[in-house]
Amino acid sequence: METTDKIGIEQVNEAKQSSLDDPIAIFSQAISELSARQSFNLPATLRQQLRSMQTSCPICACDFSQQSSIVVAQIVPIELGGPDDFSNCFLCCERCSRKRGTSDLLSLGDAFCSPPTAPPLPSHGRALGFSPADLVQRRAELLARSANHWTPHTRNSMKSTVLRHLAKRWAEHRFRVFAHHSSDLALIGFARRSGDAESSGVARVLSKFQGAHLALVGEAESVYQVDPGRFLRLIWSIIELNALVVSVRVPGKDALAPSSEWQQFWPDHVRSVAALRSRLRPGHASNFGELARCPDASRVLSDRPDAARKRRNSAARVERNRSQRLALYHQKRVEEASQDSAYAVLEARLLSLQPS
Known part of the structure; x- marks a missing residue:
């Protein structure tokens, strides 16, 4: 019995060691650890301030006076790179918060699927609104301060x-x-x-x-x-x-x-x-x-006719300049070789081999 137990323990240890040596298993374990929900506790004073500014849930439009459980939610969840400050918070009922989870605000229905057409402007100094349109506008403002990756534009772009x-x-x-x-x-x-x-x-x-x-x-x-x-x-x-x-x-x-x-x-x-x-x-x-500084990323090629025409003209110009440089290079090599005595002897021998 003891021998059987030892064999079983050794097999378990070998399985654990093989999983630790497998980079894909390590990557999967890291994902499960990083996927844990991040806690965000809003101070009581700010929670009371939100309570005085909101009277209903912006997701389901239920009245807060008839709801016993009201939670603080984030417009851009912290898991998706949102900042942990007061401007990223709003109140909603617990049922809507549980149903949403960490998904984006745009996934909450048609009322949230109308992103602003103008570039986002900072909300400092303006009264905070809590309608779906206001939350979508603040979402764009918060994404400008959230974790964002590089764009394919150069550093000289406006x-x-x-x-x-x-x-x-x-x-x-x-x-x-x-x-x-x-x-x-x-x-x-x-x-x-x-x-x-x-x-x-x-x-x-x-x-x-x-x-x-x-x-x-x-x-x-x-x-x-x-x-x-x-x-x-x-x-x-x-x-x-x-x-x-x-x-x-x-x-x-x-x-x-x-x-x-x-x-x-x-x-x-x-x-x-x-x-x-x-x-x-x-x-x-x-x-x-x-x-x-980071290098510039590859530019995104536009499908517009004028952009395609500019790319064709640029490619033709680059090829033309390359051909000219190559022709000048060979001409210079021929001129240098013609000044060498060995080149003159080789040229005389080639002329003598040609049929008369």
Whole structure:
């Protein structure tokens, strides 16, 4: 009996050790740990202030005087990168809060699916409203101060151009994706508490079209393995779907490929549009100069006819300049060789071999 127990214990230990050595299992375990709901406690004075400003639930329009359980919810959940301050809070009934979970505000019905057309303006100094339209407007303002990834614009782009690009991104439902990228391993993970199911489903379909295959399915998470060479294209496509990408480190898999350019910068995110536009890396002082700056991402090619015409003209001009430089280079080499005596002897021999 003791021998059987020892064998069973050894098998369990071997299984645990193999799971610890498997990077995909480690990645899945990290997702389950990072997916835990983050607590946010609003002080009692601010809670009373909200109670005096709201009389009904903006989601189901029920009267607060007839509700015994009222909870504090976030317009942009903390799990999706929202700030933990008073401007991100509103009151709703417990049933609506439990039904929503950590999904985006736009997933709550037609009343919340009309994002503002104008770029978001700061709400400082204005009275806070709690209608669905007011919450959607404040959502855009909060996303401007939330964790955002880089845009495909250069650092010389105007702030209005960057905001217009971000406004198109913020018009989509926000969700969360976990990712790891090293020289020989690229993983994309989705958790059950990653936002609304529709957005996560679209990201899964996009992952499959980009060559990702399902590597592990857990109780509350799923992991896809991607070709490291296709990772950046995939992760930028998911970011454009308004995903908050959470970087996950896997022990022993942190070495990036040389000359990777954006590979070592893609996990960085900032909470300021000004820093986003200047490409300053988070956590780095500005006096580092260019060492603290991220490179520009690949530009998004426009499908407009004038943009396509400009690209064709630019490509033709580049090819024409290249041909001219190549012709001048060969002409210079011929002139240098013609001044050499060995070239004259070789030319005389070639002329003597030609038939008369």
